[in-house]
Amino acid sequence: MRNTEEAEGFDGEASNTSMISGASSPYQPTTEPVHSRNVLGGIRCDLEYLKSLFGIFKIVEVALALIAFICIETIMLCLPCGGVYLFEFVSCSAFIVTGVLLVIFSLNLHTKVPHIDWSLTDLGNTAATTFSFFLASVVLVALNHKSGAEITAVIIGFLATCVYAVNTFMAVKRWRTGDGRSGAIQTSEYMRARTASRGEMESRSDLP
Incomplete structure (x- = not known):
């Protein structure tokens, strides 16, 4: 039972760490749609x-x-x-x-x-x-x-x-x-x- 809780704890910490590192990462995927970034400007x-x-x-x-x-x-x-x-x-x-x-x-x-x-x-x-x-x-x-x-x-x-x-x-x-x-x-x-x-x-x- 302890091993299960520890595993869950590690998973939670890993997910939190990934979320924090993802939030601070400069390589964030943009949510801007591709069609709105038209280089030709219409x-x-x-x-x-x-x-x-x-x-x-x-x-x-x-x-x-x-x-x-x-x-x-x-x-x-x-x-x-x-x-x-x-x-x-x-x-x-x-x-x-x-x-x-x-x-x-x-x-x-x-x-x-x-x-x-x-x-x-x-x-x-x-x-x-x-x-x-x-x-x-x-x-x-x-x-x-x-x-x-x-x-x-x-x-x-x-x-x-x-x-x-x-x-x-x-x-x-x-x-x-x-x-x-x-x-x-x-x-x-x-x-x-x-x-x-x-x-x-x-x-x-x-x-x-």
Whole structure:
């Protein structure tokens, strides 16, 4: 009987010791669910944007800028080369900037930075790229040597100018109808949420 009690005592002490060592161990298993520790922070592909008119225009613009850049890169000899260099810079810049905006909008990354007026940013990009493509295409027409690559680049350049111009018109219309103020609305909501959370933290710190 004594052996049984001693065994039970040892078991109890062992269990208590394991509980104490487990409580003080730095390798405690967390109770936080795995899905709440998402590293991407809720980033997802917005298929609705890609199917919308603005998303389709963005995809077409990126494709045209890439094709124009590839065409101008195939030109090996040019004299003078000012028109080729200008068209190369414009097409490469349009591909990069428009591609970045397409990624930002399609992944809803613009919602992570609400204090930027993204509608106005998109409008500025499309307007500037429209003028740049038109200017680069006109200069390339004046200085080209009637090669196949140059003629193709000019055609793609003017086509890209038309697409960007239509997108600029749509962006202006959207901005004037009030969607351009969404950035300011999101900013006020963001500041209001931060103020509320700060007030809650201060009230908690005042508690004994």
